[in-house]
């Protein structure tokens with residue numbers, strides 16, 4: 441079961457990926473993925489096209505979403521897997537989260553303007569395949585285009601990460617709401633890329649404990665954002681908290697991602713993969 445090539449977190453043009461949903465699915469299939477979830481940020485729009493393409497190819501497909509959450513002073517991402525995309529509370533909740541993005545994008549554009557970078561809002565909007573979902577990734581692509589930085593990673597480092605001139609604080613969903621929407625829609629909840637959060641060991645423990653209390657199911661142990669040491673560290677935490685484990689590329693596009701679809705390392709054999717509950 442752990443050897444299954446599952447990829448349970450990736451993006452399309454419905455959020456900040458660069459490939460349309462159908463192309464993401466074709467690429468996953470070509471890469472040998474056996475179980476795929478599309479998990480666009482705060483958005484379900486890409487799921488019908490992806491599901492249809494997966495069915496045409498005979499690839500097992502799981503409808504998903506990646507919800508932006510504010511917790512303590514951090515932004516966390518909670519992935520929902522196997523959600524019912526017609527669930528009204530989930531649809532309404534995601535609409536509310538997306539609703540904050542326009543104002544935030546305008547503020548990011550204004551902050552960049554203050555340091556002399558003109559037209560960033562309009563530039564980011566041009567990169568956004570979904571006008572309701574302007575992400576920092578779209579700003580980053582525009583800043584690379586106009587030669588501010590040589591790649592997207594450097595843009596984040598110097599302009600868009602917390603504490604940098606183009607970063608603006610924003611309040612996303614609560615952890616409680618995100619879990620309620622996912623569980624209410626019949627889904628499994630997964631903490632995405634835990635190694636990316638700037639939390640102390642004690643705070644990470646509090647997060648995992650609270651997540652479990654709220655019905656959380658799994659954490660991404662193997663993912664594009666983790667190095668080998670982090671994979672082992674989060675495997676230990678999954679055991680400690682009795683959480684299942686997920687495997688995820690977090691693919692955004694061929695030019696844009698550290699690892700391709702289906703290329704996240706396998707899970708340690710003793711962990712329970714979250715897909716035991718999905719297939």
Ligand code: AMP
Pocket residue numbers: 456481508574575576577592593596597692
């Ligand atoms: P947002 O939801 O608008 O805050 O944008 C977050 C997105 O920006 C993430 O989902 C990634 O696609 C991208 N991102 C965040 N940090 C980095 C980074 N250091 N390097 C490259 N992309 C990043």
Ligand code: MN
Pocket residue numbers: 451456457481575577692
């Ligand atoms: Mn993204």
Ligand code: MN
Pocket residue numbers: 506517632633
């Ligand atoms: Mn994420």
Ligand code: MN
Pocket residue numbers: 449450451506690
């Ligand atoms: Mn993601």
